[in-house]
Structure formats: structure tokens, C-alpha cells
Amino acid sequence: MAADAPALTFIALFLPFLGAVLAPFLTRRLKHNAAWLLALAPLAAFLHFCGFLPEIAAGEAATGGYAWAPSFNLSFSWFLDGLSLTFALLITGIGTLIVVYSGGYMKGHPDQGRFLAFILLFMGAMLGLVVSDSFLMLFVYWELTSLTSFLLIGFDHEREAARRAALQALVVTGAGGLSLLAGLVFLWNITGVTQLSLLVHLDGGLRESPFYLAALLLVLGGAFTKSAQFPFHFWLPNAMEAPTPVSAYLHSATMVKAGVYLLMRLNPVMGATPAWEILLPFFGGITLISGTLLAVRQTDLKLMLAYTTMASLGLLVMLTGFGSAHAVEAAMLYLVAHSLFKGALFMVAGTVDHETGTRDVTRLGGLCAAMPVTFGAALLAALSMGGLPLFFGFLAKEEIYAALWAGNPRAVFFTILALIGNALMFAVAFAVALKPFLGAPVETPKHAHEGPPSLWLGPAVLAALGLLGALFSGIAHRYVSSPMASAVMDDAVTIDITTVPHLGMPLLLSVITVLLGALVYWRLGDARALMARMLENLGPGPDRGFDHFVSDLVRFSVAVTRFIQPGRLEIYITVTFVLLALTLLVPPVVFGELPGMPAWPDGILVQEAAFFLIAVIGIVAVLRARDRLTAIVSLGIQGFAVAVLFLLFGAPDLSFTQFMVETLSVVILALVMTRLRLSPADHRPAGQLFVDATIAAACGIGFTLLLLKSVEAPFDTLLTDFFNAYSKVVAHGANVVNVVIVDFRGTDTLGEIAVVMITGLAVLALIRVRAGRKGDVK
Amino acid sequence: MSTLILRTVAPALTALMLLFSVFVLLRGHNEPGGGFIGGLIAVSALAIYGIAFGVGAVRRAIRFHPMAIAGAGLLLATLSGFLSIFFGVPFMTGLWVYPVIFDVEVPLSTVMSFDLGVYLVVVGAIISIALALEQEPGPELGGEED
Numbered sequence: 001m002a003a004d005a006p007a008l009t010f011i012a013l014f015l016p017f018l019g020a021v022l023a024p025f026l027t028r029r030l031k032h033n034a035a036w037l038l039a040l041a042p043l044a045a046f047l048h049f050c051g052f053l054p055e056i057a058a059g060e061a062a063t064g065g066y067a068w069a070p071s072f073n074l075s076f077s078w079f080l081d082g083l084s085l086t087f088a089l090l091i092t093g094i095g096t097l098i099v100v101y102s103g104g105y106m107k108g109h110p111d112q113g114r115f116l117a118f119i120l121l122f123m124g125a126m127l128g129l130v131v132s133d134s135f136l137m138l139f140v141y142w143e144l145t146s147l148t149s150f151l152l153i154g155f156d157h158e159r160e161a162a163r164r165a166a167l168q169a170l171v172v173t174g175a176g177g178l179s180l181l182a183g184l185v186f187l188w189n190i191t192g193v194t195q196l197s198l199l200v201h202l203d204g205g206l207r208e209s210p211f212y213l214a215a216l217l218l219v220l221g222g223a224f225t226k227s228a229q230f231p232f233h234f235w236l237p238n239a240m241e242a243p244t245p246v247s248a249y250l251h252s253a254t255m256v257k258a259g260v261y262l263l264m265r266l267n268p269v270m271g272a273t274p275a276w277e278i279l280l281p282f283f284g285g286i287t288l289i290s291g292t293l294l295a296v297r298q299t300d301l302k303l304m305l306a307y308t309t310m311a312s313l314g315l316l317v318m319l320t321g322f323g324s325a326h327a328v329e330a331a332m333l334y335l336v337a338h339s340l341f342k343g344a345l346f347m348v349a350g351t352v353d354h355e356t357g358t359r360d361v362t363r364l365g366g367l368c369a370a371m372p373v374t375f376g377a378a379l380l381a382a383l384s385m386g387g388l389p390l391f392f393g394f395l396a397k398e399e400i401y402a403a404l405w406a407g408n409p410r411a412v413f414f415t416i417l418a419l420i421g422n423a424l425m426f427a428v429a430f431a432v433a434l435k436p437f438l439g440a441p442v443e444t445p446k447h448a449h450e451g452p453p454s455l456w457l458g459p460a461v462l463a464a465l466g467l468l469g470a471l472f473s474g475i476a477h478r479y480v481s482s483p484m485a486s487a488v489m490d491d492a493v494t495i496d497i498t499t500v501p502h503l504g505m506p507l508l509l510s511v512i513t514v515l516l517g518a519l520v521y522w523r524l525g526d527a528r529a530l531m532a533r534m535l536e537n538l539g540p541g542p543d544r545g546f547d548h549f550v551s552d553l554v555r556f557s558v559a560v561t562r563f564i565q566p567g568r569l570e571i572y573i574t575v576t577f578v579l580l581a582l583t584l585l586v587p588p589v590v591f592g593e594l595p596g597m598p599a600w601p602d603g604i605l606v607q608e609a610a611f612f613l614i615a616v617i618g619i620v621a622v623l624r625a626r627d628r629l630t631a632i633v634s635l636g637i638q639g640f641a642v643a644v645l646f647l648l649f650g651a652p653d654l655s656f657t658q659f660m661v662e663t664l665s666v667v668i669l670a671l672v673m674t675r676l677r678l679s680p681a682d683h684r685p686a687g688q689l690f691v692d693a694t695i696a697a698a699c700g701i702g703f704t705l706l707l708l709k710s711v712e713a714p715f716d717t718l719l720t721d722f723f724n725a726y727s728k729v730v731a732h733g734a735n736v737v738n739v740v741i742v743d744f745r746g747t748d749t750l751g752e753i754a755v756v757m758i759t760g761l762a763v764l765a766l767i768r769v770r771a772g773r774k775g776d777v778k
Numbered sequence: 779m780s781t782l783i784l785r786t787v788a789p790a791l792t793a794l795m796l797l798f799s800v801f802v803l804l805r806g807h808n809e810p811g812g813g814f815i816g817g818l819i820a821v822s823a824l825a826i827y828g829i830a831f832g833v834g835a836v837r838r839a840i841r842f843h844p845m846a847i848a849g850a851g852l853l854l855a856t857l858s859g860f861l862s863i864f865f866g867v868p869f870m871t872g873l874w875v876y877p878v879i880f881d882v883e884v885p886l887s888t889v890m891s892f893d894l895g896v897y898l899v900v901v902g903a904i905i906s907i908a909l910a911l912e913q914e915p916g917p918e919l920g921g922e923e924d
Contacts, residue, residue: 732872746872746892753855756903757849761845761903763907
């Protein structure tokens with residue numbers, strides 16, 4: 001690469017964001033044609049990342065970035081090896097096609113500009129996620145994908161289903177993101193590194209750590225929610241509320257693979273432990289089987305694809321955790337194959353929906369004459385998804401069976417799982433690709449005809465790549481599959497499977513898969529009815545559980561709020577002061593740190609004694625006052641006396657402020673009294689008075705003890721000396737107090753005046769609310 | 779409370795106290811004083827004016843909504859801190875200039891404008907509370923924004 005590669009990579013990473021900023025303006029100018037122009041942003045990034053291929057294929061890894069807060073070891077840095085580069089290419093490559101496709105699909109939509117902006121925003125986030133080197137950057141991008149996914153799922157925000165699906169996806173993946181953050185903090189604390197590029201080459205230590213299991217579970221919490229693994233899968237089918245380009249891009253090709261990416265990334269350091277090899281295949285296997293079974297049940301094209309996506313993710317997790325290099329190779333092949341055929345099929349489903357007005361497979365048929373190109377793309381993609389020879393999906397499936405088939409009971413079990421899953425996916429693939437196009441033409445809401453180039457270009461390119469990748473498997477393996485597997489294994493791995501079938505167990509299993517899949521396809525109606533009955537017997541699933549969880553959470557919050565916020569000022573004040581008294585009194589007693597009896601100071605001056613006496617008289621007057629106004633003014637007397645004492649002891653600034661505060665307190669308290677129309681005298685019953693007095697006395701004693709204790713400690717003059725020495729020299733001010741306020745600790749003061757301002761606003765609001773309520777009564 | 783004596787004295791007293799508050803604000807860097815104390819003195823001055831002539835008179839006298847004054851102060855203080863960006867020094871670093879006006883060297887600084895911000899926040903926030911409390915609740919509340 002050229003010398004300025006880091007800068008170029010940086011630009012490539014930000015191109016999608018730039019596109020997102022420009023999208024609304026360009027769309028306003030050029031309408032749907034803006035998409036062609038905007039697609040240049042991901043295309044440029046794609047070409048840039050293609051430039052890394054030879055370097056990565058040679059076994060190198062490219063890192064780069066910029067320091068952000070070096071003292072905390074935080075940086076904006078990227079790490080490109082086989083794994084992240086393949087992901088980056090998928091994201092930008094499919095992203096280019098998706099942007100073009102969105103131009104056609106959302107044509108004429110009033111918010112098309114916003115839609116394109118969101119898609120590009122997501123692209124930038126996803127790209128950042130897979131190339132991130134530092135943990136924090138990974139987490140930030142991870143959550144950013146959740147947020148942009150929320151925006152995209154809820155794009156039709158006027159429909160309730162879309163809003164619910166968006167919120168559900170955000171809650172599930174956002175919660176998973178927090179779990180991931182905790183997991184990353186664990187990893188950081190265990191290993192002491194904050195960069196993935198350092199982590200993956202670590203020689204161990206992580207697996208032996210007593211916190212390994214905790215870290216693993218937290219990371220899995222993030223990965224499983226993002227990649228829709230059972231039992232967190234329910235958000236993915238609901239996310240189909242989003243416009244189809246979103247489903248094709250986020251919820252099949254890219255975002256949902258973030259969890260799988262993370263697991264593959266961590267495989268070198270966290271894999272090959274019993275926990276890893278039990279949890280991943282177990283949950284992956286359940287997800288695979290439940291996903292395919294649920295897919296058979298559906299009649300909506302998008303939902304069928306959504307459930308098979310979930311199943312595919314399960315398969316990938318299962319393979320990643322299976323525990324052999326062979327399985328990892330299979331996972332790599334399947335991941336690439338899946339991104340290609342699933343992205344294509346989703347776009348086909350969208351095109352069919354767009355051109356006919358329905359995507360219910362039972363109401364579609366005979367479209368192949370009207371939409372030949374779309375049909376061709378669908379067929380190619382389905383052949384790849386079904387795993388038939390000459391297609392990339394075939395390579396992946398052969399490799400899966402070759403990897404799983406080892407003859408021991410565990411291998412047999414997972415082979416059977418994969419077999420059932422693949423067979424059902426075969427059936428669904430052809431149900432999506434053939435049913436709408438073959439048979440007698442069916443009347444559809446809209447008259448069907450071939451879509452514009454923007455609508456068939458994407459599926460056609462992806463489907464064709466599924467064929468070309470297999471035909472030229474040597475090149476594909478050399479530049480994509482092998483470097484990717486090497487990165488996941490942290491060891492040089494070469495994949496050399498070709499599309500020429502070898503006789504053996506894998507081929508036999510493939511044949512069984514195809515036969516079984518064809519059988520299900522043939523009797524799809526019966527299978528669907530069977531699944532529907534089975535699901536009915538199972539009762540409500542986790543989707544309903546989510547609703548219960550949310551409503552229970554709201555009810556719980558309401559109950560807690562009612563308990564701690566009863567709305568009576570007396571209770572708040574009592575609780576506050578009781579806790580204050582406890583805080584002040586309990587620790588010194590428990591830890592035996594009560595101050596000793598202070599020595600009587602000698603040489604008290606007459607004026608000091610006099611003002612002390614005035615303060616005491618003020619207090620007595622407060623206690624004996626018949627009405628509240630007298631009490632308030634008497635409290636002022638006490639305050640003034642203390643202010644004079646401050647002055648006598650050489651704190652003019654403090655004294656000055658105390659004078660002003662006392663004056664204004666009297667004024668404001670008197671105003672509050674008249675404003676609230678309090679009765680002039682205090683009418684508390686004796687019992688209440690006693691309780692309040694006790695609390696007040698406890699607080700007073702507590703503070704006295706605290707002050708006495710602090711005076712007991714020898715006075716540390718370090719700060720005094722510092723400020724005295726530097727106040728004039730550094731800050732050009734002789735008044736140390738003020739220099740500290742406005743210069744040395746200026747940022748604190750900025751915070752304090754912000755608090756003063758907010759307090760003023762809050763008091764103003766409270767007074768107005770009260771006034772408003774009175775006005776209503778009138 | 780609005781006696782004839784108070785009404786006669788209040789304008790002069792308020793003017794003097796406001797002047798004094800600015801004096802205290804400006805001398806703060808080298809002598810006892812500063813933005814907080816100056817602000818509190820100004821509030822007291824306005825409170826006296828309010829007791830003598832009523833809330834409306836004070837609102838007219840200060841021209842702006844008190845919260846706007848506080849907001850301007852907070853903005854001024856924040857900007858004083860951010861000025862250091864242009865000189866490549868950390869946030870809130872004091873910057874000084876010493877222009878000579880009529881042969882007198884006048885030290886000006888971001889520290890001073892920051893202190894002025896503190897002064898304005900204290901004046902605005904506290905006087906807005908005091909005025910809102912002093913104002914009779916009722917129909918005239920609608921015109922509070924004048």
C-alpha cells in the first residue's frame with residue numbers, strides 16, 4: 001500500500017457517514033437517482049479495501065489509527081486481517097448494491113433521503129465495528145449499529161408494529177451491548193490489553209483465569225442477542241417490519257453477523273475450552289433447528305427468509321464452537337455463501353413485493369414470464385442456498401459435513417442437526433425462489449412486470465457471485481476463505497475444496513439433504529400445517545414473554561417510584577435529615593473515631609465572646625419565637641453573628657458572603673412564607689415536635705462532632721502554601737480565595753454556577769406550577 | 779413595607795449598592811470580593827428596590843428576564859473557558875492582556891470575564907426566584923415575561 005494508506009483507510013471508514021450527511025440534500029435534488037451517486041461512497045470504500053487483499057492473502061495484517069487518549073490507552077485504531085477484511089468487503093460491497101436497490105425500492109417515498117441517510121449511517125457503524133481494534137471503539141460502533149437498526153426498523157414509524165419491533169430490537173441488542181461492554185472490561189482486566197490485535201495473539205492466560213467463565217458469558221450475552229440466537233431470536237423476525245432493503249442488508253448480510261464476527265474474533269483466545277465447545281454448539285444447534293422449523297411454518301416471503309437467517313446464524317455459531325479447524329473453515333465458507341444468497345433472496349422478495357403488491361407465497365405464482373431477470377437471480381441464489389453443485393453454498397455444505405462427520409456420538413448428533421437444518425433450508429429456499437415464479441399466473445394486487453435495473457442489479461450480482469465464487473474457487477479461497485480461516489484460527493490454514501464432488505461421506509449426506517429437502521418442498525403445505533399445530537401446542541413464545549417482561553418492568557418501576565416518591569415534602573425532608581444524621585453519627589461510633597473533649601481555648605477576646613453570645617441568643621430566640629417570621633429573623637441574627645466571627649478570625653471573603661446569604665435568606669424565606677400562605681404560627685403537635693427536634697439535634701451534634709474531629713487532625717498547609725506561593729505569580733491575583741474560585745478551580749465554579757442556574761429554573765418552574773394550579777381552581 | 783422613607787431612599791440606595799457590587803466584583807482578584815459576593819450584593823439592591831416599588835418596577839428596571847441574565851452569564855463564563863482553545867492551552871486557562879488606556883495599564887483577562895459570568899448567573903438566578911415569590915399569584919402572572 002502507499003505511504004498514506006492510514007489516511008485513506010480513515011477516509012474510507014468515514015465515507016458512509018459523509019454519504020449519510022449528503023443523502024437528504026442529494027435526494028431532494030435528484031429524487032431516487034441520488035442513490036446511484038450515493039452508492040459511490042461505499043463503492044470507493046470497497047475498492048480501497050480490495051487493495052488490501054494481496055497483503056492479507058500473504059498472511060499479513062494491517063493495523064493503523066490515531067491516538068485518542070494515550071494515557072488511558074484509548075485510540076481510534078483499526079485492525080485488518082482476513083476476518084475483518086472479508087467483513088469489510090461484504091459490508092461495503094453489498095452496501096453499494098443495497099444503496100442502489102434502495103433507490104429503486106423507495107422510489108417516490110417522501111422520506112427517501114432520510115432512509116438513504118440511515119442506511120449509510122448504519123453502513124459506517126457496521127464497517128467501524130468489524131475493523132475496530134480497540135475495545136472501546138468496538139463497543140461504540142456495536143451500539144451504534146443497534147441504534148441505526150432501531151431507526152431503520154422503525155422507519156415506518158406511523159405503524160405500531162414497526163415501532164414495537166424497533167423498540168424490541170433496541171432493547172434486546174442494546175442490553176446485549178451492555179453485557180458485551182462488561183465482558184470487554186473483564187477481558188481487559190484479565191489480559192491487560194485493550195486492543196483486539198494484541199488480544200488474538202496472546203499466548204494464553206485468559207482461559208486459565210478464574211474469571212474466564214464470567215467474561216465468556218457476558219461476551220456471549222452480547223453476541224447471542226446481536227446474532228439472534230435462541231432464546232433471544234424473537235426480535236429478528238419482528239424486525240422484518242423494516243423496508244426490505246434493510247432486511248436484506250442489516251438482518252441477513254451484515255448486522256446480525258456481528259455476534260458471529262465477535263465469536264470468530266475471540267476464538268483464538270477464548271475458544272477450545274469445555275464451556276465454549278458446549279455453549280456455542282448447543283445454542284447454535286437449537287437456533288438452527290427452531291429457525292428452520294419456524295421458517296417452514298411461514299407464508300410471508302420475508303418471514304420465511306428471516307427464520308432461515310436465524311437458522312443460518314445458529315449454524316455458524318455451532319460451527320464456530322464445534323472445536324476443530326475444519327469446522328471453522330466450513331463456517332467461513334458458509335458465512336460468505338450466506339451473505340451472498342440471502343442478500344439476493346431478500347432483495348428478490350422485496351422486488352416481488354414491490355412489483356406485485358404482496359409477498360404472501362400462497363397468493364403468488366407464474367411470475368417467471370413477467371420478471372425473468374428477477375427469477376434468474378432468485379434461482380441462482382436458491383441453488384446456492386440449497387447447496388447444489390457448482391455453487392458456493394455447495395462448497396460450504398460439503399465442508400460442513402466433512403467437518404462435523406467424525407464418527408463419535410457428539411459428531412453424529414450435530415451432523416443430524418445440520419442435516420435436518422440444511423434440508424429444511426433447502427425446502428424454504430426453493431419455496432421462496434420457485435413458488436412465486438412457477439405455476440399458473442395468480443391475480444396480484446398490482447400488475448406484475450420486471451422492475452427497473454436498480455431493483456434487479458443487486459440480486460443478480462450477488463447471485464452471480466455465488467456461482468462465480470465456486471467456479472473460480474481457487475481465487476476465492478486464496479483471497480477470502482483461507483485468510484479468514486487463518487485469522488479465526490490464528491494459524492495458517494488453507495482451504496482447497498472445489499466444486500468437483502468427491503465421493504465420500506459428505507457427498508452422501510448432501511444427497512440425503514437434497515432428497516429430504518425436496519420431499520419437504522413437495523409436501524410444503526402439509527409441513528406448514530404440521531408446524532402450525534405443533535406451535536399451537538407449545539404455547540406463547542419468547543416474543544410474548546418480551547411484552548410481559550416490559551409491562552412487568554413498568555409496573556415494578558411505578559411501584560418503586562410510588563414508594564420512594566410519595567410526594568409529601570415532609571417525608572422527603574425527614575428522610576433526608578434522618579439519613580444525614582445517621583451518616584454523621586454512625587461511622588464515628590462504629591469505628592471508634594469520636595473526637596476527644598476539646599480543650600478550652602485560653603485568651604478569648606471580649607468581642608469574640610460577645611458575638612458568640614449573640615449567636616446563642618439568636619438560636620434561643622428562634623426556639624422561643626411565637627410566630628414564624630420572628631423565627632426567620634432571629635435565625636438571621638445568629639447568622640450575622642457567625643459572619644462577624646468569621647471576620648474576626650480573618651476570613652473576610654467568607655464573612656462577606658455569609659452576610660449577603662443571611663440577608664437574602666431572610667428575605668426569601670419571608671417571601672416563601674407569605675407566598676405559601678403559611679399560618680403565622682407553628683401548629684405541630686407535641687409528638688411531632690419532639691421527633692423533629694430530635695432529628696434536628698442529632699444532625700447538629702453530628703456536624704459538631706465532625707468539625708471537632710477535623711480540627712483535631714494537624715492542619716496540612718500543603719495547599720495553603722501552594723496557593724500562597726503561586727496565586728500572584730501564576731494567576732496574577734493577590735486574593736487567594738477568589739483566584740482559587742475563578743482560576744485554579746475555575747472548572748468547578750463553572751459547574752457550580754450551572755447548578756445555580758438550574759436551581760433557579762427549577763424553583764421558577766415549581767412556583768409557576770403552583771400558581772397555575774391555583775388559577776385553575778379559580 | 780413600602781413606606782415613604784423607603785420609597786425616597788430606595789432609588790439612591792439601589793444605585794449605590796449596584797455600583798458597589800460592580801466595585802466588589804472587579805476588586806475581587808486582589809482584595810476581598812468577587813463574582814459571587816458582588817452578585818449577592820446586587821440581588822440585595824434589587825430586593826430593596828422591589829420592596830419599595832413592587833415587582834413590576836424591578837422587572838422594568840433590569841429590562842431582561844432574570845433567567846436570560848443568568849443564561850448570558852453562564853454562556854459568558856463558558857466562552858471565557860473555551861477561548862483558550864485558540865491559544866492551544868488547556869480549557870479554562872487564564873489569558874491576560876494589558877492594554878494601556880489614557881496612560882493607565884488596565885489588566886483584562888478571561889478570568890475577569892469568567893467572574894463577570896459568575897456575577898450575572900448569581901444575580902439572574904436569585905433575583906428570578908425572589909421576584910417570582912414576591913409576585914402575587916393571580917391573573918397578572920400571564921404578563922410575567924415582560
